[in-house]
Amino acid sequence: MSNYIIDAIKSGIIETLEMTFFASVFAYIIGLPIGIILYSTAKDGIMANRYVNFAVGMAVNICRSLPFLILLVLLIPFTRFVTGSSIGTTASIVPLTVGAIPIVARMVESSLSEVQPGIIEAALSMGASPIYIIIHFILPEAAPSLLLGAAINISTVLGYSAMAGVIGGGGLGAIALQYGYYRYQKDVLWTTVTILVIMVMLIQESGNLIAKRSRK
Amino acid sequence: MKEVFKLDHVSKKYVNDGKEFNALNDVSLEIREGEIFGIIGMSGAGKSTLVRTLNRLEEVSSGTVSFYGQDLSELNSKEIRIVRREIAMIFQGFNLLHQRNVLSNVMQPLKIRGFPKEKRKEKALEMLRVVGLEDKKKEYPSRLSGGQRQRVAIARALASDPKVLLCDEATSALDPKMTAEILDLLNEINRTRKLTVVIITHEMSVVEKICSRVAIIDNGELAEIGEVKEIFRNPRSDAARKLVFPGNPFDPSDKDARLIRLVFDGLAASRPFIAELVESTGIKVNILSANTKSVGGIGYGQMVLELPKDIQDQNTVIKFFEGRGLSVQEVKGA
Numbered sequence: 001m002s003n004y005i006i007d008a009i010k011s012g013i014i015e016t017l018e019m020t021f022f023a024s025v026f027a028y029i030i031g032l033p034i035g036i037i038l039y040s041t042a043k044d045g046i047m048a049n050r051y052v053n054f055a056v057g058m059a060v061n062i063c064r065s066l067p068f069l070i071l072l073v074l075l076i077p078f079t080r081f082v083t084g085s086s087i088g089t090t091a092s093i094v095p096l097t098v099g100a101i102p103i104v105a106r107m108v109e110s111s112l113s114e115v116q117p118g119i120i121e122a123a124l125s126m127g128a129s130p131i132y133i134i135i136h137f138i139l140p141e142a143a144p145s146l147l148l149g150a151a152i153n154i155s156t157v158l159g160y161s162a163m164a165g166v167i168g169g170g171g172l173g174a175i176a177l178q179y180g181y182y183r184y185q186k187d188v189l190w191t192t193v194t195i196l197v198i199m200v201m202l203i204q205e206s207g208n209l210i211a212k213r214s215r216k
Numbered sequence: 217m218k219e220v221f222k223l224d225h226v227s228k229k230y231v232n233d234g235k236e237f238n239a240l241n242d243v244s245l246e247i248r249e250g251e252i253f254g255i256i257g258m259s260g261a262g263k264s265t266l267v268r269t270l271n272r273l274e275e276v277s278s279g280t281v282s283f284y285g286q287d288l289s290e291l292n293s294k295e296i297r298i299v300r301r302e303i304a305m306i307f308q309g310f311n312l313l314h315q316r317n318v319l320s321n322v323m324q325p326l327k328i329r330g331f332p333k334e335k336r337k338e339k340a341l342e343m344l345r346v347v348g349l350e351d352k353k354k355e356y357p358s359r360l361s362g363g364q365r366q367r368v369a370i371a372r373a374l375a376s377d378p379k380v381l382l383c384d385e386a387t388s389a390l391d392p393k394m395t396a397e398i399l400d401l402l403n404e405i406n407r408t409r410k411l412t413v414v415i416i417t418h419e420m421s422v423v424e425k426i427c428s429r430v431a432i433i434d435n436g437e438l439a440e441i442g443e444v445k446e447i448f449r450n451p452r453s454d455a456a457r458k459l460v461f462p463g464n465p466f467d468p469s470d471k472d473a474r475l476i477r478l479v480f481d482g483l484a485a486s487r488p489f490i491a492e493l494v495e496s497t498g499i500k501v502n503i504l505s506a507n508t509k510s511v512g513g514i515g516y517g518q519m520v521l522e523l524p525k526d527i528q529d530q531n532t533v534i535k536f537f538e539g540r541g542l543s544v545q546e547v548k549g550a
Contacts, residue, residue, distance in 0.1 A: 122311035125271055126325045126376070127300035136327070140315045216315050216356035 001187055008175055009188075013195060015089045016171035019161040023096035024154045031101045034060065035108025036134060042109075046120060046130045063102040068160050071099050072167050087168030096164065100157050107153055111145035112138055144215040151207020155200045162196060172196055218249040218284070220380055220412045221270055226279035228265055228436075239265040241436040242279070247380075252406050252413045254427035254444065256459060259418055262436040267382050267416045271303045272296050284379075301329060304373035308385035310365040312357040318344070318368050319353040325376040343371035347401060363394030370401065380412045381405070387422060399426050420459045424448065424511045432456050448511045449479045449543045461520070461547060466504045468522040474530055475504065475522055475547035478537055482515040493536055499529045520547055 034056060040046050041053040066074070072095045079094040080086045115138050123133045139146075162173025172192045180189025228240040239262045247253045257263040268274035269281050272288045281288045283299060291299060304325075312321050322340040331339070344350045347367040357365055366386060373381055383402065387395040403426045406413050415427060423430050423444055431441040434455035440447060451457045461477055468475060480489075494500060502522035509516055523530040537544050 116309070116311070118307055118309045118311040119313065121273060122305070122307065123324075124273060125300055125303070125305040125382075126328050127297040128328045129297060132328060136324070137313065141313055143315055214315070216317075216358055 001191070005175075005179060005185075005188055008179075009172070009192060009195070012170070012172040012175045012192065013199075016158065016161055016173070016196075016199070019089055019092050019096055019164070019169070019171055020154060020158045022093045023100055023157050023161070024150075026093070026097040027100035027104045027153070027157065028150070030097070031104025032108055034101065034105040035112065038105060038109040039112040039138075040130065040134060046124075046133055060102040060105050063098070064106070068095075068099050068163055069166065071095055072164060076167070089170040092161065092164035092169030092171070096157055096160055099160055100153060103156060104149075104153050107149040108146065111142045111149050114145050115141045144211045147207060147211040147214060151204050151211070154203050154207070158196070158200055158203065217251075219246045219282075220249050220284060221247040221414075222280075222282045222285075223266075223269070224280045224282070226266075226269060226276050226281060228262075228269065228274060229277045238436050240269070240276075243433070243436075243438045244279075245431050245438060245441055247412065247414060248429075249412055250406075250410055251428045252403070252415060252426050254423040254430035255414065255416045255433060256418065256420065256423050256430055257433035257455070261433045263416050263418075263433045264384060266433060267384055267414065270380075270382060270414065271300050271305065301325070301376050302379045303382060304376065304378035304380070305382040305384065306366065306369045306373050306386045308388045310357070310362075310369045310389075312365060312368055312372070314357055316356075317353070318349065318355050318357065318360070321357065321368055322371045322375055324372060329376060339375055340371070343375045344368075346374065346405070347371045361394070362390050363397055366390065366394075366398050367401065370398075370405070374405065374409070374411075378411070380414060383413065383415045383417075385416055385418070388417065388419070395422070396425075402426060421509075424509060428512060432459065445512050445514065445516075448516060450545065457545070457547075462505045462507060462518060468504060469502060470522075470525070473522045473525070475520055476534065476537075477545050477547050478519045478521065479543045479545075480517050480519075487540075489537070489540055489542070493533065497529075497532055497536060499524055499533055501533060 037056055038053065038060070041049040041056070043050070043053075045053075075095045075098060076086045079091050082094050083091045085091050119137055119141055120133060123137045128137070161169070161171050162176065165171060165174030165177045168174075172195060176189055176192040179185045180192065223243055223245050226240055226243045227238065230237045230239055243266065255263045255266060265274055269276050270283070272281070272291075276289065283303070286299070288296065288299070313324070319337070319340055322343055323336040326336040326339055341350065341353065344353055347370050349364060349367050349371065352360065352364065352368075357368065360368065381402075387398050390398060399422065402413055402415070405411055415422060417423060427444050429442060430444050430447060432439040432447070432453065432455050434453070439453040439455035440451070447456055448460050451460050490501070490503070501524070503519060504522055505520040507518060509518075523533055534544055
């Protein structure tokens, strides 16, 4: 492999990490509250509301059912509006975030649902308000499960970030596509794929470890 | 004596798949300040629903539940939250936060009340001393035994200085030794802190040990209510008989035989009344079961006897015992 390819791979790793990090952070900033809404407005939830639950659930389902590649293309005008460009690392963060939000929301909803109903009953009997119960009872109790979910979500975003290469996003995916696929440079293809696999494994394993540590 | 709770014709209906189900049917009772009140029934009888109407975790379908004269159904969601701080509750499954240590669990109700951190800690430590777990303050609930977890739950419940403590099957997940310890603790708290305690259970032994009065719930209805001693001596409803009569006596020699249950307190127990019966009437009875137990701190004995076939003899025997102040009930379908 020539030097400029090695340099490209090096900066590709940084770009991939950048995309994954920012997209995951933004996806959680928006997806976590949506997940909490889905959980608490569900039937028998602490703020049960059929209409809100149906509307939010529907929006999440529609976004989730779009294949990510299609979402990338559909979002090009929006991406250009937000970042001023539709190509490059920064631009890729927008569709990655949008694609990850519904996944994060459902994952959060399922983690929160694992909290024993008895804990909520105890909180209610103490005279806690619904918001208080979510912040001080449900979220801390669900923390280990939320962390485990986060590891899965971040790995998914990392995988999606490779796909962003198709429409001009940066990162390892773009390199694998340009050199490995279009130019038949199999060594580049395998190198980038190996690096991606190692990154996913590192994220997943450290996530598992943190979740395990946090479980008392 | 003041009434803490008053239930007036309370009913609760559930609709499940279009089918109506009566969890509670026209229950009226009152719970007095300072007493340990038992609510007993088989599982599914509606006692858990009943206790949850006391802090409005369950809404009633009709009737009223009042707490110190205040009709709970008139309160809005904010007002009921304030009232709930006066009504602490402990559970069969303890319901502690697993991700928080013991001290932080006990501080929880004070945090809800908005106490400053130092105050919360001081009060929580005091409560842990009451339940004898001060040295476990840094532990997490998963490292404690069931009995210790329930103690933490009791400390948590007491932290907000409630007026009432509701115990929903609080000892059902514990072994007999731990059950006895928790009941002793509840008894002590009732005495020293003048706390009204409501105990939901399916075990008559729990009621006999610490309750002063008891309500027996059967199929969503109030079968019987009264002093525990009185119900133990003379149960009137079928549900009460089922609970207080000793289980599995020996089979009678004749399966159609007439059986009676005698109850005598500690004083009567010092007299050999079976021997006296034989001596003075010459009629023999067959003892199928006999035991002694402490009900509300007083020793009681009970006995199930098979009476002779002759009706006249049977009546003589019953008259003999009744004449000596023992309570006699028929045992049906034994």
